[in-house]
Amino acid sequence: MEIGLNHYLVLSTILFAIGLVGVMRRKNLLMLFFATEILLNSVNISFAAISHYYGDLTGQMFAFFVIAIAASEVAVGLGLLIVWHKKHNNIDLDNMSTMRG
């Protein structure tokens, strides 16, 4: 059986839905970061698949930039999370609803 572009797109959509469920139900901010990583990775799969099936390298380029953005997001987000944890001793999302500083 031949694996076509639609197979990869359906897989990417399933992974994206899993990540979306994670974003919706997680309360711990670290777990929320995991869910965003899943979202970015599912998009990367569809970029690579489209790049392969249309014979165009642009998709792979975009996947590289997505990986770079994911890496810098982790660095800054984790730094902010450490600062918050030093100050308030928890990383629950519900305590961050106000910006009292």
Added chain:
Amino acid sequence: MFEAVAFYLFAFLTITMFYIAVTTSQALYALSSLAAGMIFISAFFFILGADFLGAVQIVVYSGAVMALYAFGMMFFDTTRDVKEKQGNKAIILGLSILSAILLIVIVSAPIVGNNIEALYPVGNAGNVQEVGKVLFTKYLVPFEVAAVMLLVAMVAGIVLAGKKMDLSLTLMTEAEILMMKEEDKNKKVLS
């Protein structure tokens, strides 16, 4: 045949791993299953012929990102169970409908885009060579911007996570620096 077997095997493995990462209440299980899922995703890149992307995926995600997360977990209390929030039913319903529409659009996209012509066609040389050619000619400016962004992220991470980053040694006089050292010594003696 081989491609189909590999695709279905790795699709099953990635979906399972990410499902565990999203639903488990143990932070360590979530971390390790996420790392496994990242490695399995690189298999798709290798199947699709994007060798360099697969290698970058393994290096960046399971090397750098997972190490950062593991480092972060040492700061936070990960032994207790992760509490879940009781979501608003209307929001969950709305987002589910939105993702269903998104699914239809994504699946029907190849039908619309049947007459797309390749902007940068894949050549005969190896994948790494082709990627390098396109990345350093057509995408040179975005590449440099991404490099600056990574530098900014690195500096931000150091400033946020480091100790005493609000002080600047170059702007302080000698006496102030000596005073700071004395205070540090006193703190150590006290503790």
